[in-house]
Amino acid sequence: MTLYAEVILPLPVSQAFTYIVPEPFIGSARAGSRVLVPFSQRMLTGFIIGLRKRSPTPGIPLKEIAEILDGEPVFSSSFLSFSRKLSDYFYSSWGELLQASLPPSFILKSRTRLSLTEKGTAALEDRVLSEEEKKVLSFLQKKDYSLLFLKRRLHLKGLSALLSRLEKRGLVEIQRSMERIKKKRTLPVTGSQAQLELDFSLDAISRQTADRISASIKSRSFTRFLLYGPAEKRESVYFQLIKKSLEVRKKALFLLPEIALTQALREKFEKRLGERAALLHSRLSESKRELEWLRIKEGEAEVVVGSRSALFAPLDDIGLVIVDEEQDESYYQQESPSYDARKGAWLRAKGLGATLVYGSALPRISAFFRARKRGYLVNLEGKKERKKVEIIDSRRERRAISRKLVVRISERLKNKEPVLVFLNRRGYASYLFCSECNSVPRCQRCDIVLTFHKRDKSLVCHYCGYSTPVAVDCPDCGRRMSRSRALGIEAVEEELRDIFPQSRVRSLATDLSRDEQENVLRSYNRGNTDILVGTQLLARQTDLRPASLVVILFPEIILTLPDYRASERTFRAISRMMSFLGPGSDAEAIIQTALPDHFSIRLAASNDYRSFFLEELSFRRLLNYPPFSHLVEILFQGENLRNLARQSRRFMERVEKGSADIEILGPGLAPVPKVRGRARVQVILKASRKEILDDALREPMRTARAKKTVLVHE
DNA sequence: AGCACGCCGACT
DNA sequence: GTCGGCGTGCTC
Numbered sequence: 001m002t003l004y005a006e007v008i009l010p011l012p013v014s015q016a017f018t019y020i021v022p023e024p025f026i027g028s029a030r031a032g033s034r035v036l037v038p039f040s041q042r043m044l045t046g047f048i049i050g051l052r053k054r055s056p057t058p059g060i061p062l063k064e065i066a067e068i069l070d071g072e073p074v075f076s077s078s079f080l081s082f083s084r085k086l087s088d089y090f091y092s093s094w095g096e097l098l099q100a101s102l103p104p105s106f107i108l109k110s111r112t113r114l115s116l117t118e119k120g121t122a123a124l125e126d127r128v129l130s131e132e133e134k135k136v137l138s139f140l141q142k143k144d145y146s147l148l149f150l151k152r153r154l155h156l157k158g159l160s161a162l163l164s165r166l167e168k169r170g171l172v173e174i175q176r177s178m179e180r181i182k183k184k185r186t187l188p189v190t191g192s193q194a195q196l197e198l199d200f201s202l203d204a205i206s207r208q209t210a211d212r213i214s215a216s217i218k219s220r221s222f223t224r225f226l227l228y229g230p231a232e233k234r235e236s237v238y239f240q241l242i243k244k245s246l247e248v249r250k251k252a253l254f255l256l257p258e259i260a261l262t263q264a265l266r267e268k269f270e271k272r273l274g275e276r277a278a279l280l281h282s283r284l285s286e287s288k289r290e291l292e293w294l295r296i297k298e299g300e301a302e303v304v305v306g307s308r309s310a311l312f313a314p315l316d317d318i319g320l321v322i323v324d325e326e327q328d329e330s331y332y333q334q335e336s337p338s339y340d341a342r343k344g345a346w347l348r349a350k351g352l353g354a355t356l357v358y359g360s361a362l363p364r365i366s367a368f369f370r371a372r373k374r375g376y377l378v379n380l381e382g383k384k385e386r387k388k389v390e391i392i393d394s395r396r397e398r399r400a401i402s403r404k405l406v407v408r409i410s411e412r413l414k415n416k417e418p419v420l421v422f423l424n425r426r427g428y429a430s431y432l433f434c435s436e437c438n439s440v441p442r443c444q445r446c447d448i449v450l451t452f453h454k455r456d457k458s459l460v461c462h463y464c465g466y467s468t469p470v471a472v473d474c475p476d477c478g479r480r481m482s483r484s485r486a487l488g489i490e491a492v493e494e495e496l497r498d499i500f501p502q503s504r505v506r507s508l509a510t511d512l513s514r515d516e517q518e519n520v521l522r523s524y525n526r527g528n529t530d531i532l533v534g535t536q537l538l539a540r541q542t543d544l545r546p547a548s549l550v551v552i553l554f555p556e557i558i559l560t561l562p563d564y565r566a567s568e569r570t571f572r573a574i575s576r577m578m579s580f581l582g583p584g585s586d587a588e589a590i591i592q593t594a595l596p597d598h599f600s601i602r603l604a605a606s607n608d609y610r611s612f613f614l615e616e617l618s619f620r621r622l623l624n625y626p627p628f629s630h631l632v633e634i635l636f637q638g639e640n641l642r643n644l645a646r647q648s649r650r651f652m653e654r655v656e657k658g659s660a661d662i663e664i665l666g667p668g669l670a671p672v673p674k675v676r677g678r679a680r681v682q683v684i685l686k687a688s689r690k691e692i693l694d695d696a697l698r699e700p701m702r703t704a705r706a707k708k709t710v711l712v713h714e
Numbered sequence: 715a716g717c718a719c720g721c722c723g724a725c726t
Numbered sequence: 727g728t729c730g731g732c733g734t735g736c737t738c
Contacts, residue, residue: 017738
């Protein structure tokens with residue numbers, strides 16, 4: 001009797017392939033194990049997801065599994081079902097997701113090595129060859145090369161085809177050999193069992209919260225919470241919960257944004273959890289990450305701390321999943337295989353009957369909404385700090401640094417107090433606004449700010465593609481429209497140096513190397529910088545010395561991005577920047593903006609998340625944006641725009657046929673319409689339920705071949 | 715993804 | 727007339 005295996009491969013196709021399990025492997029083939037299988041011309045590492053006794057596709061000749069790579073499955077059945085749901089939800093390939101959950105050395109592939117045959121050597125001498133053939137053959141004269149190397153070295157189109165022609169003629173030999181299979185490493189046994197020191201003094205509310213969540217961990221059934229409150233309070237609750245989880249002999253998974261995984265935090269975990277904690281994040285070297293992965297797999301780590309990809313930690317007996325700083329967008333992996341670790345944490349916790357805890361001081365609107373509605377919001381808010389804030393209307397000012405600012409900054413400098421100046425990275429393109437009534441042209445259908453296109457003098461909606469000629473005069477009041485003057489931080493830095501020539505001014509942005517960035521930060525933290533100017537990057541720092549004056553310049557830059565969450569992002573950015581204010585009553589923030597009355601700016605200044613939430617929510621409800629709808633953003637990328645436009649249109653026609661209950665915006669140019677010469681076209685779909693989108697997208701997703709990125713908003 | 719096949723445009 | 731572009735389909 002023949003045994004068949006359903007195998008998932010790390011390809012952008014979601015179907016399983018059936019292979020015959022050869023006689024000697026029948027005992028060792030298990031679901032969740034890696035296998036080596038022949039696939040077309042090459043060998044790939046695949047994953048068995050199921051075994052069956054009968055061929056599902058009689059008539060089709062099946063190939064045999066070449067090798068089974070695992071004695072024990074690398075994936076448990078619960079992990080398989082979790083990862084499958086995750087890939088379904090985010091329209092990404094299951095196989096690629098499985099591949100991404102393993103250390104890179106676990107994936108074996110055949111390598112093509114090319115060598116010149118004797119006949120080939122002879123041909124170089126006396127045969128008539130084309131230029132390209134000569135080029136390839138003479139290259140192989142030196143030594144054998146891999147296909148990949150040749151591709152990089154000789155920029156020839158259709159190299160593969162050329163090579164297979166040469167192979168047929170017997171001039172080159174193409175060998176496909178496996179990369180060396182790594183021996184499974186035996187792990188050093190770590191003997192020390194550090195005693196946990198998790199005694200924390202919690203205030204009454206935190207204690208109550210911890211108790212409530214602990215009860216849920218004990219119950220071992222899926223429950224979720226959103227911890228809303230400041231970082232220190234959340235942290236003490238987390239440690240309490242981890243302790244609880246370990247008490248009931250369940251493991252804990254603790255996710256953090258990459259940036260938060262600083263040295264300080266790492267030490268904290270090591271000190272408190274010792275050998276029981278494993279760390280997984282992208283800054284670890286490949287070998288270190290593999291070592292940690294193996295430790296977790298072997299059951300040696302009881303707590304796994306890590307960033308986004310730690311979601312795939314090989315654990316099954318999880319009692320607690322924590323996702324801290326849930327608002328952080330780095331939880332969403334946009335590159336293939338794309339997924340959102342926050343949703344993933346939900347799927348995993350649910351599948352395992354674990355307790356899920358999200359935490360944030362500034363949760364996403366959607367997350368806060370759901371938590372409130374479904375009763376899992378836990379409030380850790382302390383007494384609300386009133387901060388001294390002043391909003392300056394920049395429209396009345398000539399220069400980026402207003403006179404008032406000059407005065408305030410010089411006061412601080414006189415007292416040798418540090419000053420932080422934030423300026424959000426300027427947009428990729430400008431927009432128009434009326435300097436009189438302040439109105440900014442928006443798309444009527446999407447209520448998104450229209451982007452100014454210089455070349456064809458038009459205003460374009462990057463959401464739905466709507467386009468209109470540039471208005472010279474304001475449609476509301478008839479005055480002349482102005483182009484926003486977008487300033488970068490370099491200009492501000494220059495201006496500050498100009499005004500305060502005695503001061504030490506430095507700036508921080510992503511265009512600096514990592515070393516330079518650290519240099520700038522160290523200098524500021526040590527008091528060797530008087531004024532530090534920075535973008536969002538500066539606002540994301542965790543170990544920044546507080547300043548007694550925080551200057552926020554033009555936060556409306558975010559507000560004018562073509563994104564339905566622009567207000568939310570503005571509110572959060574301002575709040576975060578203000579969090580760097582020192583504790584004294586003397587500390588002060590100054591916001592300089594052309595939109596001083598916008599609710600996101602006003603409410604961020606008064607530190608009022610709840611009012612902001614309510615106001616923003618009513619806007620979302622009005623325009624049917626998440627959390628009142630499900631939204632899927634599809635980005636098509638390709639060499640030529642014409643072709644892309646056609647493909648995206650055809651894609652949309654199929655979606656339209658699939659369901660009448662989907663609102664389609666676009667196709668239109670993406671917010672960044674061209675990246676390194678590649679055109680980008682985007683479509684946005686809205687529906688009341690995710691399943692409506694899933695059903696309508698299933699078919700078009702499989703058949704459309706253009707490169708596409710899908711973002712799911714809920 | 716990687717590769718083969720097949721149908722339309724610019725050229726030895 | 728052919729070469730070769732990429733649009734399409736398939737891989738167990």
